[in-house]
Amino acid sequence: xxxxxxxxxxxxxxxxxxxxxxxxxxxxxxRILVINMMSAPGAGKTTLIEHTIKALDGEVxxxxxxxxxxxxxxxxxxxxxxxxxVQINTGGACHLDGNMxxxxxSQLDFDAMDLLIVxxxxxxxxxxxxxxxxDFKVMLLSxxxxxxxxxxxxxxxxxxxxxxxxxxxxxxxxTCSIDKIRADSLKINPNLKIFEISGKTEAGLxxxxxxxxxxxxxxx
Amino acid sequence: xxxxxxxxxxxxxxxxxxxxxxxxxxxxxxRILVINMMSAPGAGKTTLIEHTIKALDGEVxxxxxxxxxxxxxxxxxxxxxxxxxVQINTGGACHLDGNMxxxxxSQLDFDAMDLLIVxxxxxxxxxxxxxxxxDFKVMLLSxxxxxxxxxxxxxxxxxxxxxxxxxxxxxxxxTCSIDKIRADSLKINPNLKIFEISGKTEAGLxxxxxxxxxxxxxxx
Numbered sequence: 001x002x003x004x005x006x007x008x009x010x011x012x013x014x015x016x017x018x019x020x021x022x023x024x025x026x027x028x029x030x031r032i033l034v035i036n037m038m039s040a041p042g043a044g045k046t047t048l049i050e051h052t053i054k055a056l057d058g059e060v061x062x063x064x065x066x067x068x069x070x071x072x073x074x075x076x077x078x079x080x081x082x083x084x085x086v087q088i089n090t091g092g093a094c095h096l097d098g099n100m101x102x103x104x105x106s107q108l109d110f111d112a113m114d115l116l117i118v119x120x121x122x123x124x125x126x127x128x129x130x131x132x133x134x135d136f137k138v139m140l141l142s143x144x145x146x147x148x149x150x151x152x153x154x155x156x157x158x159x160x161x162x163x164x165x166x167x168x169x170x171x172x173x174x175t176c177s178i179d180k181i182r183a184d185s186l187k188i189n190p191n192l193k194i195f196e197i198s199g200k201t202e203a204g205l206x207x208x209x210x211x212x213x214x215x216x217x218x219x220x
Numbered sequence: 221x222x223x224x225x226x227x228x229x230x231x232x233x234x235x236x237x238x239x240x241x242x243x244x245x246x247x248x249x250x251r252i253l254v255i256n257m258m259s260a261p262g263a264g265k266t267t268l269i270e271h272t273i274k275a276l277d278g279e280v281x282x283x284x285x286x287x288x289x290x291x292x293x294x295x296x297x298x299x300x301x302x303x304x305x306v307q308i309n310t311g312g313a314c315h316l317d318g319n320m321x322x323x324x325x326s327q328l329d330f331d332a333m334d335l336l337i338v339x340x341x342x343x344x345x346x347x348x349x350x351x352x353x354x355d356f357k358v359m360l361l362s363x364x365x366x367x368x369x370x371x372x373x374x375x376x377x378x379x380x381x382x383x384x385x386x387x388x389x390x391x392x393x394x395t396c397s398i399d400k401i402r403a404d405s406l407k408i409n410p411n412l413k414i415f416e417i418s419g420k421t422e423a424g425l426x427x428x429x430x431x432x433x434x435x436x437x438x439x440x
Binding site for chain 2: 174
């Protein structure tokens with residue numbers, strides 16, 4: 001069993017890497033910035049995307065691919081903003097992969113898009129292992145999850161270019177040190193760009209929008 | 221690739237099922253109740269286990285197997301209560317399986333144990349697919365994660381015998397309907413036993429302790 005398993009996992013990763021590189025080439029040609037957004041369930045990815053679409057409306061055309069095991073709730077929320085959106089239901093799979101992204105291509109108008117946000121399945125483990133063709137990965141960590149997460153789930157912090165520490169409005173009511181999250185995250189990934197935000201109060205979002213707009217500009 | 225993948229996944233699940241049945245037979249012979257505790261990262265599993273050990277001290281001998289990708293923080297917290305504990309570091313794997321549990325057998329004194337709590341890796345997806353030899357699965361959902369989780373991650377709600385809705389002390393500060401969690405969870409699993417608790421204030425924990433003690437009694 002074990003050698004077969006190891007060999008197969010490698011094969012899957014290699015196949016995914018090949019498709020993801022093709023996706024990346026496609027997006028590069030269209031000069032679309034693609035971000036792969038990851039977090040634990042309920043950390044606030046969809047709310048952040050909704051705010052981002054509204055804040056950049058008129059400046060940046062945003063498309064969204066929603067990944068969920070089941071349901072279309074998140075895609076419905078995004079559709080209500082007027083942005084292009086496709087929902088992927090993985091039917092059990094714990095992460096998105098390059099092939100799932102590729103299968104959405106026929107349903108999106110990439111000529112009318114500057115930024116594609118891929119909202120991955122809520123999972124702090126598996127999505128970090130798979131590229132989908134993105135320029136970079138972004139992760140959210142919400143303060144009720146606690147400040148031990150960088151040291152317990154290091155891969156996602158290592159693979160991400162930006163960390164959004166969300167739900168800072170809850171800091172008075174939970175035991176969580178932002179300083180510890182910052183210090184431990186930067187130990188794992190010294191280049192990580194960190195934002196402190198609240199999806200509820202919209203605190204800290206302006207810095208995120210400015211950073212993102214610069215990245216979109218750089219891709220043009 | 222696809223047929224190989226399907227066949228292999230089945231093989232892994234079958235192999236795991238075989239080992240887990242052996243584990244279950246071992247625990248049954250010792251009349252130890254075994255629960256497999258699952259949740260998203262940071263939902264409060266370790267704090268619940270700490271409270272449970274302290275509350276049942278003198279009545280029930282509890283052993284704990286801690287599952288984390290990396291780190292020993294959780295095992296250290298449990299060790300401070302005086303309970304037997306073993307830490308499994310999965311080194312990347314997103315769930316515990318029967319074989320990992322089996323490998324801890326030499327490090328635990330099962331003759332001095334009435335209840336074994338297996339704290340799974342924080343992940344609302346993958347752990348629900350694998351038995352480890354437990355009598356039943358228990359899951360936590362913390363209210364900051366939101367009330368859409370049963371419909372988005374149905375398998376874990378389907379596989380669990382009990383759901384602990386945790387962090388109810390945060391209800392005034394987040395958008396989350398306990399009624400919706402209850403209704404949607406029971407649609408997926410009509411037999412689910414639901415507790416509303418707070419690891420912080422210890423609200424609702426007495427009902428959990430009473431239910432758990434009855435289950436331990438039933439196993440004797």
